[in-house]
Amino acid sequence: MKIVNILILCFLTVVGFGQQVEKSTYKDVLLKGATLVTVTNGTIEGDLLISDGKIAKIGRALEAGEAEVMDCSGKFVYPGMIDGGTQLGLGEVGSISLTQDSDEIGDYTPHMQALTAVNPNSVAIPVTRVNGVTTVISSPTGDLFPGTAALINLHGYTPDQMYAGFKAVVMNFPSTGKRGRRDRRSEEDIKKDSDKALKKLKEFWQQAEVYAKINDGSYNPQLSAVLPIINDEAPLIVNVNKKSDILAAIKWSQEKEINVIFSGVADGWRVADSLTKYDIPVIAGPVLSIPSRNSDRYDAAYTNVAKMVKAGVKVCLRTNDTENVRNLPFHAGFAAAYGLGVEEALKTVTINPAEIFGVDDQLGSLTEGKVANLFVSTGDPFETKTQIEHLFIEGWNVPIESRQTLLYDEFLERDPGADNKK
Amino acid sequence: MKKINYIFFLALLCFGLQAQEKGDVLIKNGTVITITNGVLENTDVLIKNGKIDKIGEDLSASDITTIDAEGKFVMPGIIDAHSHIALDVVNEATSPNTAHVWVGDGLNPYDVGVYRALAGGVTISHAMHGSANAIGGQCETIKHRYGVLNPEEMRMDGAPRTIKFALGENPMRVHGERNNISPATRMGMEQIFRNAFEQGKAYMKANKDYAAGKLDVPPLYNLQSEVMADILKGDIIIHCHSYRADEIYMLLRVLDDYGVKKICFQHVNEGFKVAPELAAYGAHASVFSDWWAYKFEVYYSTAYNATILAENGVVTSINSDSGELIRHLYHEAAKTQRYGGLSDNEALKLITLNPAIQLGIDDRVGSLEEGKEGDVVIFENHPLSIYAIPQQTIVDGIVRFDIAEDIDDMRLDVDPEETVPAFYELEEHSHEHGEDKCMQDVYEFLNHKH
Missing domain, CATH: 2.30.40.10 (Urease, subunit C, domain 1)
Known part of the structure; x- marks a missing residue:
C-alpha cells in the first residue's frame, strides 16, 4: 500500500514538473x-x-x-485555421505604447517589416493557437503605407521559424469615412483630408514608377519596398471599407495595373459585382462588428461575407485583433449562421486564405x-x-x-x- | 422621398403610441428555457398585459398576437449588467467623487444601439456611469423599449438605485496623472472611499442629531453626502469597475468596515484570484467573457474567469460594456462552455437570472415564470450554439425586434448635419480597447495618442 502511494507520489511529481515546462x-x-x-x-x-x-x-x-x-x-x-489580418505578436499590452510595434511614424513606411517586430514569445500566441488558429497575417497599422505584413505560423522561437511563406506591403486607401465615433470632422473636412491623402498616394506612386524604370540600384528603402508590386511580382494588401472608397481603389489598381487584395471591405456586399468583375480577393472582417452606418441593417457585418461569396468573390476572414485572434472560429461561425453556411465558412479560414496568399501548396x-x-x-x-x-x-x-x-x-x-x- | 418620410413619421408615431401600453402575446410550441424550472419542450408562453400569465401546453387566448415557435428556443430576455448604450454622456470626470451625478439625466432613447441590442435578444441593460472617478455617478437600469421617444419611458420603474465605483488605472490616470491629485495610487484609492463613507456617516449622524433635537440646525443639504449615506443604509447597490485582485480585496475590507453589503464587482478580470473571498463576502461579479491585455491591469487575465468565479459560488454575470458585444451576449455566455465547461443552464444564468440578481430585479425578470415581466427572446437554434439567431425580442409583451418584419434602417432620428448617413471606419483595435468604453468622454482631454 505504502509503495503504491510512493509510486503515485512519484508519478504526480513527474507530471507536476512536466506541466511546468511542457x-x-x-x-x-x-x-x-x-x-x-x-x-x-x-x-x-x-x-x-x-x-x-x-x-x-x-x-x-x-x-x-x-x-x-x-x-x-x-x-x-x-x-x-488561418487569420488573414491581425496584429498578433506586434502588440502586447494595448494601452502601453512602448509595447506597441505595429505603427511606425511616417506616411510612407512600406519597408517596415512586421516579421522583424513579431514577438515569438508574446503571451497572446499560445492563447490564440489553442483554439485551432495555427497561422495568421501579422500586419503593420497606421498611415498610408504602414509596412509589410507577414504570414506566420504560431509556433517557433524566431521570426524565421515562424515565417509561413508570404509577405505583402499594406496600404490604407484614403478614406472618406469617419475615423470613429469621436471623429467630429464635417463632411467637407473629411473630403479635404481624403483628397490630400489621394494626392500623396499619387505622388508616391509616380516616384515609385520612375524608380522602377530607372532601376539604378540607388538606396531607397521606401520605393524599393513597392517595386515587387509594380513589377507584378507581389500583390498589395489594400485596407478599404466604404463603398465609394472601394470603387476608387478598384479604379486606382486597374490604372496602375497591379495585383491587389482588399482587406476590411465592410461595404463589400454593396459592390460585390465590381469585386467579382475585377477578380479581387478579399480579406473580410471582423465579422463581429457593428454596422458601419447607423442606417445599415443590424446584421450588415454578419451577412457581408455570405453576400460577397454568393456573388463569386474569393473571401477569407480576419479578426483585425491582437489578443483575441482566438475568436476567429467564432467570426466564421457567425458568418456561417448568417447566410454563408458551415462548409463555405470553413473555406474562408482555411483554403481560401491559403490560395489568396499563394501558399495553398503548403497550407x-x-x-x-x-x-x-x-x-x-x-x-x-x-x-x-x-x-x-x-x-x-x-x-x-x-x-x-x-x-x-x-x-x-x-x-x-x-x-x-x-x-x-x- | 416625401412619401418615405411620411411613412417613417407614421412608423414613429405607431411606436410611440405602442409604448404607452403593455402588450399581449402568445408564443406557441417552443422549447422553453425557463432558467429556474428546467427546459420545457413543446410549451406555450402566454403574456398578458406585459406579464407572463401562463406557461404550459395547449394554451389559447382570443384576439392575441400569436408567434409560432415550433422548433425554436424561447428564453428570458437577456440582461446586460454593464453597458453605456442610450446615454448622451458617460463620465463626469471632474472629481474623484461625483456620487451626486446621475446618468439617468442623460438618457437618449434615439440610440440605434438599443435596437441592435434588441436584435441580440437583450431586453434590459444597466446604463452605467464611466470609470474616470473612484466614486462615479449613479446609474440607470433601462428597458429596451426602442421606439419610445420620451427618456422617462426607458427607465425600469422600481429598479433599485445603483452607483458606479472605479478602481485602478482609470481614476489614477484621470486624477493622479492628469490633475496631480489623489488618487495616483491604489493606496490613495482606499482613502478616497474611507473619506467618502465618513462623509456620509457624519451627514447621517448630523441629520439624526437634528431630528433628535440635539442640533439646532440641520446639516447643510449636500447631495453627495446624501448619496453616500444612502449607500451606507443599503439603498444603493455599488457596481465597482475593478481589475486587480489586490484592489478588489481592498474594497471588500473597506466595505466590511462600513457594513456595506451590496456590491457587484464589474469587469473584475482578476476576480478568479480572490474568488473564495468574494464568495465569502457575498459579493457579485460581472465579467467579460474573454477581454484582456488592452491595458496592463488586465494582462494577467483568463477567459476561465467566469467559470472559476461561478464554481466558487460567486453570483456571476457576463456583460458587454460595448455596443458591439451587447449584440451577442448569448455567444459570450457560451464561451464558458469552451473555457471551463459550464452546463447549459449555468451558462445561460450568466446573462439572465444572475445579472437580474446583481441589479436587484430578479423578482421581476431573469427567468420565465408566471407573474414575471414579459421579456422574452426567441431563437433559431439553441442560444448557446454559434449558429443561434435571435428571431423576435419581446419587452413587456411587445415585440420590439422581429427579424422578418423589421426594415433595414431602424433609426429614430437623422443627423441634420449629414447629407447621407456617416460611414464609420472601424476604430483601430488597440486604441479602442486601450480606451475602454468606461472612459468615454474622457479621452478628449487626456490628450491620448490617436
Missing part, C-alpha cells in the same frame, strides 16, 4: 480512426499520418510503423504533402463549446496550454482557500 514534441504521429474534414476533398473516416512535419498519408487502416499512435475515434481533424487543407498544421477536436471548431484536444503546427505536437489555462489550473480550487488552511 514542450512541443516533434515525431511521427498517426491519428487513428478520426473524422478527417479535409476541406478540399470532402470528409473522410480514416487515419492521418504526420511525418517529418508534413501530412504524409491519409487513408484507411494506415500502418503506424515507427509513428506514435493517437486514438482519435469519435474525434475530428481539421486543417489549422489550407488536409492533403498529403502539405504542412502538418492541423488540430484534433471534439466537434465543429466553430461551435463555442467544442474542445480542441491536440494541435500540430509544422508537425510539432503543441501542448494545449497557455497562460490562461495555467491560471485556470492554479485558481479553480485555490490553495490556500479563504481560510488560509487546506
Whole structure:
C-alpha cells in the first residue's frame, strides 16, 4: 500500500514538473480512426499520418510503423485555421505604447517589416493557437503605407521559424469615412483630408514608377519596398471599407495595373459585382462588428461575407485583433449562421486564405504533402463549446496550454482557500 | 422621398403610441428555457398585459398576437449588467467623487444601439456611469423599449438605485496623472472611499442629531453626502469597475468596515484570484467573457474567469460594456462552455437570472415564470450554439425586434448635419480597447495618442 502511494507520489511529481515546462514534441504521429474534414476533398473516416512535419498519408487502416499512435475515434481533424489580418505578436499590452510595434511614424513606411517586430514569445500566441488558429497575417497599422505584413505560423522561437511563406506591403486607401465615433470632422473636412491623402498616394506612386524604370540600384528603402508590386511580382494588401472608397481603389489598381487584395471591405456586399468583375480577393472582417452606418441593417457585418461569396468573390476572414485572434472560429461561425453556411465558412479560414496568399501548396487543407498544421477536436471548431484536444503546427505536437489555462489550473480550487488552511 | 418620410413619421408615431401600453402575446410550441424550472419542450408562453400569465401546453387566448415557435428556443430576455448604450454622456470626470451625478439625466432613447441590442435578444441593460472617478455617478437600469421617444419611458420603474465605483488605472490616470491629485495610487484609492463613507456617516449622524433635537440646525443639504449615506443604509447597490485582485480585496475590507453589503464587482478580470473571498463576502461579479491585455491591469487575465468565479459560488454575470458585444451576449455566455465547461443552464444564468440578481430585479425578470415581466427572446437554434439567431425580442409583451418584419434602417432620428448617413471606419483595435468604453468622454482631454 505504502509503495503504491510512493509510486503515485512519484508519478504526480513527474507530471507536476512536466506541466511546468511542457514542450512541443516533434515525431511521427498517426491519428487513428478520426473524422478527417479535409476541406478540399470532402470528409473522410480514416487515419492521418504526420511525418517529418508534413501530412504524409491519409487513408484507411494506415500502418503506424515507427509513428506514435493517437486514438482519435469519435474525434475530428481539421486543417489549422488561418487569420488573414491581425496584429498578433506586434502588440502586447494595448494601452502601453512602448509595447506597441505595429505603427511606425511616417506616411510612407512600406519597408517596415512586421516579421522583424513579431514577438515569438508574446503571451497572446499560445492563447490564440489553442483554439485551432495555427497561422495568421501579422500586419503593420497606421498611415498610408504602414509596412509589410507577414504570414506566420504560431509556433517557433524566431521570426524565421515562424515565417509561413508570404509577405505583402499594406496600404490604407484614403478614406472618406469617419475615423470613429469621436471623429467630429464635417463632411467637407473629411473630403479635404481624403483628397490630400489621394494626392500623396499619387505622388508616391509616380516616384515609385520612375524608380522602377530607372532601376539604378540607388538606396531607397521606401520605393524599393513597392517595386515587387509594380513589377507584378507581389500583390498589395489594400485596407478599404466604404463603398465609394472601394470603387476608387478598384479604379486606382486597374490604372496602375497591379495585383491587389482588399482587406476590411465592410461595404463589400454593396459592390460585390465590381469585386467579382475585377477578380479581387478579399480579406473580410471582423465579422463581429457593428454596422458601419447607423442606417445599415443590424446584421450588415454578419451577412457581408455570405453576400460577397454568393456573388463569386474569393473571401477569407480576419479578426483585425491582437489578443483575441482566438475568436476567429467564432467570426466564421457567425458568418456561417448568417447566410454563408458551415462548409463555405470553413473555406474562408482555411483554403481560401491559403490560395489568396499563394501558399495553398503548403497550407489550407488536409492533403498529403502539405504542412502538418492541423488540430484534433471534439466537434465543429466553430461551435463555442467544442474542445480542441491536440494541435500540430509544422508537425510539432503543441501542448494545449497557455497562460490562461495555467491560471485556470492554479485558481479553480485555490490553495490556500479563504481560510488560509487546506 | 416625401412619401418615405411620411411613412417613417407614421412608423414613429405607431411606436410611440405602442409604448404607452403593455402588450399581449402568445408564443406557441417552443422549447422553453425557463432558467429556474428546467427546459420545457413543446410549451406555450402566454403574456398578458406585459406579464407572463401562463406557461404550459395547449394554451389559447382570443384576439392575441400569436408567434409560432415550433422548433425554436424561447428564453428570458437577456440582461446586460454593464453597458453605456442610450446615454448622451458617460463620465463626469471632474472629481474623484461625483456620487451626486446621475446618468439617468442623460438618457437618449434615439440610440440605434438599443435596437441592435434588441436584435441580440437583450431586453434590459444597466446604463452605467464611466470609470474616470473612484466614486462615479449613479446609474440607470433601462428597458429596451426602442421606439419610445420620451427618456422617462426607458427607465425600469422600481429598479433599485445603483452607483458606479472605479478602481485602478482609470481614476489614477484621470486624477493622479492628469490633475496631480489623489488618487495616483491604489493606496490613495482606499482613502478616497474611507473619506467618502465618513462623509456620509457624519451627514447621517448630523441629520439624526437634528431630528433628535440635539442640533439646532440641520446639516447643510449636500447631495453627495446624501448619496453616500444612502449607500451606507443599503439603498444603493455599488457596481465597482475593478481589475486587480489586490484592489478588489481592498474594497471588500473597506466595505466590511462600513457594513456595506451590496456590491457587484464589474469587469473584475482578476476576480478568479480572490474568488473564495468574494464568495465569502457575498459579493457579485460581472465579467467579460474573454477581454484582456488592452491595458496592463488586465494582462494577467483568463477567459476561465467566469467559470472559476461561478464554481466558487460567486453570483456571476457576463456583460458587454460595448455596443458591439451587447449584440451577442448569448455567444459570450457560451464561451464558458469552451473555457471551463459550464452546463447549459449555468451558462445561460450568466446573462439572465444572475445579472437580474446583481441589479436587484430578479423578482421581476431573469427567468420565465408566471407573474414575471414579459421579456422574452426567441431563437433559431439553441442560444448557446454559434449558429443561434435571435428571431423576435419581446419587452413587456411587445415585440420590439422581429427579424422578418423589421426594415433595414431602424433609426429614430437623422443627423441634420449629414447629407447621407456617416460611414464609420472601424476604430483601430488597440486604441479602442486601450480606451475602454468606461472612459468615454474622457479621452478628449487626456490628450491620448490617436
